[in-house]
Amino acid sequence: MIIGIIGLGDMGKLYAKAFAQKGLEVYGSDLPQNYERLCEELNPYQIKVFLDGRETAQNSDLLIFSVETDKIKDVVARFGPYAKPGAIVAGQTSVKHPEIAAFEEFLPADVNIITIHALHGPGFVPKGQKLAVIPHRCNQKTYQQMLEVLQLLETDLVEMEDYHQHDKIVADTQAVTHVGFESMGTACATAGFYPWESAAYIGGIDNVKILIMLRIFSYKAHVYAGMAILNPYAKQQVKQYAVSESELFKLMIQEDEKELRKRLYEARDFVFHESQTPILLDDEVMREFSLSANSKLRKPNSHLSILSMVDAWNKLQVNPYDNLICQTPPFRLRLGIAEYLFKNEDLLEESIETALYDKSIRGDDLEFHSAVRDWCTIINYGDIDGYKLHFNHTQSFFKDRLERGRQLSAELIRRLTAE
Numbered sequence: 001m002i003i004g005i006i007g008l009g010d011m012g013k014l015y016a017k018a019f020a021q022k023g024l025e026v027y028g029s030d031l032p033q034n035y036e037r038l039c040e041e042l043n044p045y046q047i048k049v050f051l052d053g054r055e056t057a058q059n060s061d062l063l064i065f066s067v068e069t070d071k072i073k074d075v076v077a078r079f080g081p082y083a084k085p086g087a088i089v090a091g092q093t094s095v096k097h098p099e100i101a102a103f104e105e106f107l108p109a110d111v112n113i114i115t116i117h118a119l120h121g122p123g124f125v126p127k128g129q130k131l132a133v134i135p136h137r138c139n140q141k142t143y144q145q146m147l148e149v150l151q152l153l154e155t156d157l158v159e160m161e162d163y164h165q166h167d168k169i170v171a172d173t174q175a176v177t178h179v180g181f182e183s184m185g186t187a188c189a190t191a192g193f194y195p196w197e198s199a200a201y202i203g204g205i206d207n208v209k210i211l212i213m214l215r216i217f218s219y220k221a222h223v224y225a226g227m228a229i230l231n232p233y234a235k236q237q238v239k240q241y242a243v244s245e246s247e248l249f250k251l252m253i254q255e256d257e258k259e260l261r262k263r264l265y266e267a268r269d270f271v272f273h274e275s276q277t278p279i280l281l282d283d284e285v286m287r288e289f290s291l292s293a294n295s296k297l298r299k300p301n302s303h304l305s306i307l308s309m310v311d312a313w314n315k316l317q318v319n320p321y322d323n324l325i326c327q328t329p330p331f332r333l334r335l336g337i338a339e340y341l342f343k344n345e346d347l348l349e350e351s352i353e354t355a356l357y358d359k360s361i362r363g364d365d366l367e368f369h370s371a372v373r374d375w376c377t378i379i380n381y382g383d384i385d386g387y388k389l390h391f392n393h394t395q396s397f398f399k400d401r402l403e404r405g406r407q408l409s410a411e412l413i414r415r416l417t418a419e
Contacts, residue, residue, distance in 0.1 A: 001149055002027060004060025006053045006079055008038050010122035011092055012066035015153075018126045020045040022152045027060055029053040057082040062149060064116070066092040069099070069226025070384055076102040088112045088138070088146055094170060094223075095231040096163035100136060112138040114146045117166065119158070119173075119328050121219060123410055131155040132326055134166050158325050168233045169323045173331040175234035176241050176312070178224050179375050180305050181213040181330065182391065186374065187367035189397035196291035200301040200361055204286030205337045209305070211289060211412050212330045214405025217398055221391035225384045235380055240316050242376035245308035249369045252302065252355045253362070261352060264307060267314035268342045276321045278343070279336040281416055286337075289412045291401070302355035304365050306338050308372075329413040336416070 003019045005012045008030040020026045029050045030038055039049045050056050057063055057079045067075045072093050080103070083089055089111050091099040096115060103113050119130040131150060135143050150157060160166050188195050195201040195210050216224070228234050251260040313320055320335050327335075341347055354361055378386045395402070 001025075001061045001145075002059060003149075004028065004056040004063045005066055006030075006056055006063070006075065007066035007092075008034070008042070008049070009066065011118060012064075013038075013042070014122050015064070015066065015092070015118070015126065016042065016047050017045050018153050020047050024149075024152070027056045029056040053079040054082045058084055060084060060087060062088045062090065062146070064090045064092060065099075068222045069093040069095050069230050070222070072099050073102040073105075077106045080106040081108060083107055083111045085110050086112070088114055088142060090115045090146075092116060092118060094174060094227045095234075096134060096166050097232055098230050100163050103136070112142045112146075114138050114143060115163070116150070117170070118155075119326055121223075123406065127154040129155055130158050130327065132158045132160055132166060134160045134163050136163060160326075166326070167231050169326045170227070171231050171233035171237045172313075172318055172320065173323050173326050173328055175224075175228045175231055176237045176309070177328070177331045177334050178216055179228065179238050179241060179372070179379070180309055180334065181209070181216050182224070182394065183368060183371040183375055184209060184305055185213045185217055185398065186371040186390070186394045187364065189394045190371065191364065191367045194291075194398075194401070198364075199297045199299040200364065202290055202292040203298045203301075204283050205303065205306070205340060206301070207286055207289045207291075208281075208333050208337050208412065208416075210291060211405055211409040212333055214398060214402055215409040216330065217391070217395045218402040218406040221388040221395070224391065225387040228379050229382050229384050229387060237312070237316060237318075238376055238379050241308060241312045242372050244311040244315060245304065245369060245372045248304065248307055248311060248355075249365060252304075252365065255356050257352075257356055260356065263311060264348075264352065267310045268348075270314045270317075271310055271320065272339060272342050279332065279339055281333070281336040281340050283340075285412070285415045289408055291405075291408075299360075300350045300354040300358065301361050302358070302365055303341055303351045304355065304368055306334075306341050307351070307355070309334065310338050310342060333413065333416060 003024050003026045005016050005028040008028045016026050016028050026047045027050060028047055032051060035051050042049055063083055065072060065075060072091060089103060089107055093099045094117055113136040115134045115136060117132040119132060378390060
């Protein structure tokens, strides 16, 4: 089988190399200005780079579009009609609604559509990582053929019913997860401080939050913009996260202890009941990964970002453990630290008391509240350019720590997710 990849960015190149290393013939194409550089880079892997995507489409048995979500329609419109008769066509976008719409509009009727989504970033090779497989237009024989090809990559295949199921789960595991960490980063950037320099953010849970936040901001804005704005389920879930955060914050500043406890305990009982298989993050490992020079000076904080997520899951009646079938490392760790907080009675009590009565943390929580509202507004307006500008502004604040954060977060993920 000949594999063709249109879009040789970070993920396109990653999968092109992975297929080639398994002995498959691989073709690819990208923007004309990248042609010579890609030829030089991919020639050692015996990957044939075409100057025109039409040649890739015409010669590939499995054609994969690996482009940004907000560009998928234009690229498929340009090259999709040239797909080889009987070929399998897939996309690598993280939101399948616009991708499937483009495929249905521009692909020939005689090609099969079985799309995919790598649930990891370009910092990880495909082997051992989760790869979602979503059938749309194919027979069982062709679907099985697709599975056999993907199994060569030694990924952990997640077979999904359809693209609706995929996008609904991804809204939780990626879009809302990213907004939580992005809001944390934006709050710190607006206030003008690095969280690891504050005694309130140097505990084990906060080490995880900081490193995942840095990891997210170490990548490109478009990766997250399309995921949040073009996924029809994301807006609803992001809005509920913002509502949960706002309502909890109001209870905190009103010092309404009775209502705050009632709401958080209800959320805890819905999400973290005994029938769930716990993640059980290792406390000692979490404590190791501190960017602070004074990690022993820890003071309590409210963990408002985590309280809001668990409350939102409850209000939406979403069981996050069910969504682990499409987990990403940030989502698994986010659910893991939420579990760690809510199932540790002493730590949860400390968090509630701090949220209600510790005025020293109130200013930081106000910045977080404002950041969540800003991100929610941008997403609800469907402002992709605004999303990118907001992301890049925060990214620039942390620029000197992003590479170190990415390295440490990769090691943290490896240690905490090791079987």
